[in-house]
Amino acid sequence: MQIIRSLQFLQPQKFIPYQFKPPAMKLALAFLSIPCISAYDIWPLPASYTTGTTTLSLSPSLTFTLDDATISNDVLTGAFTRYAEAISGGMGCGDTRSLLSQDESPNAEGEVSSCTVSISNGSDSPSLSYTTDESYSIDIDEDGKCQINAATEFGVVHALESLSHLAGETCSISNAPVSLSDSPRFSYRGLMIDSARHFLPIHFIEHIIDTMAASKLNVLHWHISDTESFPSSSDLFPELAEKGAYSYPDASYSVQDLKGIVKYAYNRGIRVMPEWDVPGHGSWGKGKPEVTILDGACSNTLDPTNPDVYTFLHSFLTEMADIFPDANLFLGGDEVDTNCFDSSPTVSKWMSDNDIEDGAALQSYFWQQVTAQVMPGLNKTLGVWMADDGIPFPEDLPAGSFGNVWQSQSMMPTVIDRGADVVLSGPWYLDQQQPGGYSTYALQAIWQGMYAVEPYDGLSESQQDNVLGGEACMWAEGVNAMDFDAIAVTKAAAVAERLWSDVSVVDLDDAQKRLMEHICRLNMRGIAAEAIAQNFCLSDVL
Template identity: 35%
Template sequence: MNESYELEVDEKGHAKISSHSVWGILKGLETFSQLLVNVGQNQFQIQVVKISDAPRFPHRGMMIDSSRHFLPLSSIYQTLDAMEMNKLNALHWHLVDDQSFPFVSETFPQLHQHGAYNAETHIYTKADVAAVIEYARLRGIRVIAEFDTPGHTRSWGRGVSGLLTQCFDAHHKAVPNSFGPLDVTKNATYEFVEKLFEEIVGRFPDQYTHLGGDEVNFQCWASNPQVQAFMREHALGTDYRRLESYYIQKLVQIVERLKRSYIVWQEVFDDGVQLQADTVVQVWKGHEGQWMGEMERVTARGFKVLLSSPWYLNHIAYGTDWNRLYQADPLHFNASAAAHKQLVMGGEACMWGEWVDASNLISRTWPRASAVAERLWSPQHVNSVNQARPRFNHQHCRMQVLGLRVQPNEGPGYCACDHAM
């Protein structure tokens, strides 16, 4: 989407926003609202100004996790409101995982019936998903669904018998109620996956679907005699990364037949899966030196990339941390060719849900995510923490005035609206 715009406020108080797209107009309106200053008694002032603005990166995302703790629609809507206020444009919705399967599939209704925390209340119906997508669209935000496989699928197995790999003990006996990743040696698994993803792409209109592919535990595969036999038959040796690659390769082909593009976590790239040229790799592992090296390797191979490693907002510590988030830059890596850095699409802040539900999703995420949003929007040279501090303090108070219960981003201080909270 083209989000560039021009905003001009003249001496007579006339304001004009120009853009080549409705998305640019939305961003210009957001800037206009930020320029308004409340001087009391419902009176506002705005400075005379001329702004020509555009985002530095096309993909500026926020990831939420509705599996570890169910997130009611109200909390997702609040997240989208906050994203709009900070000019983020992609909601990465990690819908399902080991813990629960709240997505209501009409093709396989047994998935949510047996996999959701509560099949009546803790679910997202077809109408719910459509409502989130529309709420986001009206705010210039794409919704990208993630259905992570072959790992992170324990909740899937509660509804579909035989879908997961049976784990065995050291004496080659099946361990009761012990299952690992998808059983990728069965044709039935691929038939199931194809039907499910056909439904998923029908529900989520974005060109991209997130396929996951991270943190696959190989121990259960290695314990299963049928999987071992499959490895021998297909000359895969004993390297179970090759079995994961075998599965991902088939999944990629399924998604391509559905005429969709895809995002994968970095393990898929690291493990050598043959990826299509338009694949987007999301880098999430490691400290600064590690993720820089990964960004270099991914772009050197010609793949587009998103950065998340420094922006895991579920990692919290006492004190101020927005400055660390603000100083992390997706282009801070060595590139053997200048064109490689052009493959960086942007990045995403991630709020995983192990310790987050609707009670603290907004407060824990914001305004910390504002630092990520500005890094992904503003020019690279706009990077002074001292100059950014008053902007973020203002944004913190502004988000409170607009009804979002965000936490302080600094130590002692105040907002004018504190007395009215």
């Protein structure tokens, strides 16, 4: 396959953290400080692997061949193109290849020029959901024969990512034969992004998706709007973005933008789960004041006593369900200021007339109406933030709903016992210096607290069956596209291994060595991941 670009892979077209330039001299000594890459250095750590001692170079014209010619889809063709170009001409490998003299190049005993791919459950229109089989295996023998096996196209995407890790900085596989078999521990491995507090351009969200794929995260939880701005466009209700965005149309997402992000993520094995927070946290009042509390202190809070609220939500979310085909829909539900209810004479009178005694009871009423009037026909599984006070209460939600436990992890058994599945995020807030109560002096050590979290802590064996997985959350009050990578990427990678690799993978010293390699790999791709310890990476001088 002809190489048509080098450092384009995983770099957004407009935002480029690093501008790589050829150094003035060869970097012979630099390679002495870079360890050999092995199956052991794949991040997250594979389920099982064996290695040998033979060194194989990777051909600059590496190709991938599907053994079943009847299967044809954009996921595979896109992945084959990206990774063939990336391994040969980007992701660090291709750029160091030109720096090596013949004497400095690895002493290869063979070459990997092509790789055969087999898919046991392939399809022209592969389905991506929480039940998708993401398992894969890679086998490379001493003669350079390469075989990838996977159950689905998305397992192939993970396999190609792992193969790119094997390639390393020296464009070679240093310890063939390599045989590895891999699959994730949890089906939900997410990263939440917040485009309301600071607008994130489309090209940068694509960049985030590529960083997620590099660590095998598979759910983009898109907190798309909040009190500060409503950048999400709608054909039915254009006033939401026109009046709610920071700057319309520049700081908003068109319907085509939204669809484009969904497709971009899908081709990389990543589901996009949108969130529009209700009844608060929404800036609803800027574009649709008639469905908010008009005579109280909170003009951006939906009025649970107004029947038009539920008609509006059903119409809006029906449109969004067509744009975002993922099975999950997230509607927030957290941090509702009950003073909004008490300060409104209209709402207070309605509550008195209907024997609803307080704000908590009114929130229950709201979610009961969402369950009865909004969710039917959407064909979505509802997700909400679930706090230590239990609101929204699982019994008020549709059957099968899940709660994102965002405060204390100890809340998980209660949420499960009350009838909901759970996603854990509380210990993995990327904007916190002491996530989950972990105390550390150095900022670069925060990842250790996140890595040490065990999602099953405090759960019985039967309760564990209700844990879908977890997600790292990058709230954006103090984060924008300029500092996102440095704050989010390394710590999210630590969470990614906790959610992918076996429960026995807990050694922090070992993880630090491997994570340092992964950070260097990301840096070589133009991703400004935070360093965690003193070391040398070629990105320091390129």
